[in-house]
Amino acid sequence: MARGAGHLPPDLISRPLTQVGRLRRSAVTSASVAVVPTTGMAPREVDVPRLIAEGLDTRQISEKLTCSERTVKNVLHALMRRLHLRNRAHPVAYALREGYI
Numbered sequence: 191m192a193r194g195a196g197h198l199p200p201d202l203i204s205r206p207l208t209q210v211g212r213l214r215r216s217a218v219t220s221a222s223v224a225v226v227p228t229t230g231m232a233p234r235e236v237d238v239p240r241l242i243a244e245g246l247d248t249r250q251i252s253e254k255l256t257c258s259e260r261t262v263k264n265v266l267h268a269l270m271r272r273l274h275l276r277n278r279a280h281p282v283a284y285a286l287r288e289g290y291i
Contacts, residue, residue: 211288231290235269238262239281240291 211230234255241251252259266281275281285291 208288230273230288231269231285234265236285236290238265238269239285242278243282243286243291 208230237255238251241254246254248259248262251262255262266278269275269281270277273281273284275284282291
C-alpha cells in the first residue's frame, strides 16, 4: 500500500471517510458554525429522505422538488444502492444518524 499498489474493498474505504466526515462536522459544530456535509450525500439525495421524514409520499416529494416521480424514485434507488440501505426508512435513519437532516 505504501507503494500505491494496495487495494481496499469499498466497505473499508467508506468507514474512514464517514469517520472523517463526522469529525469534521463535530469540529465545525463545536465552533458554533452551521455545517453542510460535503461527503456521502448530494443535496438532492438529502432532500428526498428529509421529505420522506416529513411524511410526504413520492408524488408529493416530486411536486415539492419540481421533478418527476421517476426522478425521486431514481434518486432514492441510487442512494440506497450506493450506501447499501434496505428500505425506504433506512435512508431517513442514515441521514439523521450522519447529521444530514
